[in-house]
Amino acid sequence: MTKKADLVLHPVRMRIIQQLLLGKPLTIAQLLDVLGDVPQATLYRHINLLLEGDLIEIIDKKNVKGTEERVFSIRKENLEISENEVENTSQEDHIRHFTAFHGNVLQLATTYLTEASPTRYKEEGFGYWYTPLHLTNEEFLELVESVNKCIEEAIKKQPTPERTARVFAGMFIPQNSSKS
Numbered sequence: 001m002t003k004k005a006d007l008v009l010h011p012v013r014m015r016i017i018q019q020l021l022l023g024k025p026l027t028i029a030q031l032l033d034v035l036g037d038v039p040q041a042t043l044y045r046h047i048n049l050l051l052e053g054d055l056i057e058i059i060d061k062k063n064v065k066g067t068e069e070r071v072f073s074i075r076k077e078n079l080e081i082s083e084n085e086v087e088n089t090s091q092e093d094h095i096r097h098f099t100a101f102h103g104n105v106l107q108l109a110t111t112y113l114t115e116a117s118p119t120r121y122k123e124e125g126f127g128y129w130y131t132p133l134h135l136t137n138e139e140f141l142e143l144v145e146s147v148n149k150c151i152e153e154a155i156k157k158q159p160t161p162e163r164t165a166r167v168f169a170g171m172f173i174p175q176n177s178s179k180s
Contacts (some may be wrong), residue, residue, distance in 0.1 A: 004126060005081050007053040007069065009097040012038055012046045014104045020074035023159040024110070025059055027069050047072065054078050105169045125166050132175070144172075 009014060014033075019026060019034055028047065032040060050056040055078050060071035089097070114128060121127065133141060147170075157163060 003085055003089070004053065004055075005085060005093070005097050007049060007055060008079065008081065009100045010046070011100055011103055011107075012042060013050060014072065014100065015107075016043075016046060016050060017074060018104075018108075020056060020072060021076070022165050025071045025073040027071055029069070031072075038083055097110070101169075105167075140172075 008017065013036055015038070016031060019031060026034070028043060031043060031047075032038065035043065038046075047056070051058070055075055056072050058070045059073045062069045062071070062129055069101070109128075116124065116126070131139075133143070151168065154168075159165065
């Protein structure tokens with residue numbers, strides 16, 4: 001059985017999931033167009049894996065030029081990787097997943113940076129930073145809870161012409177206090 005992390009944290013599948021998370025259901029043709037560099041056969045293979053893993057669903061079928069065209073949507077409620085799976089994943093697999101995750105973030109940033117002018121970064125909300133935080137475990141848990149509440153509220157907002165989609169990619173990396 002394939003672990004959910006392996007399904008989600010694959011470079012092509014992450015890009016498919018990201019597109020569907022933007023809130024608009026898409027067909028294979030639309031996904032091919034927005035992904036650009038993914039061959040059709042590869043896209044079909046990854047779509048089928050995501051369907052089998054119950055991470056996406058078919059929400060509509062249309063006949064287009066005698067061919068059935070399926071419309072896909074994300075199953076947000078099935079994306080979370082369980083604590084049990086996280087704890088039972090090897091260190092090597094965590095490193096592999098982390099690499100795939102950051103490769104995807106790098107690809108997103110590179111695409112944005114090659115298309116946008118630096119004069120628009122602030123206005124459009126582009127930025128990156130590294131900030132050490134000195135917190136007790138209780139303070140850290142309060143911070144995580146607060147951030148999660150804010151993100152949950154933002155996630156509830158539906159796409160509109162006035163809203164810009166922005167990717168929030170975050171992480172906390174504990175540092176060994178004896179080395180600090």
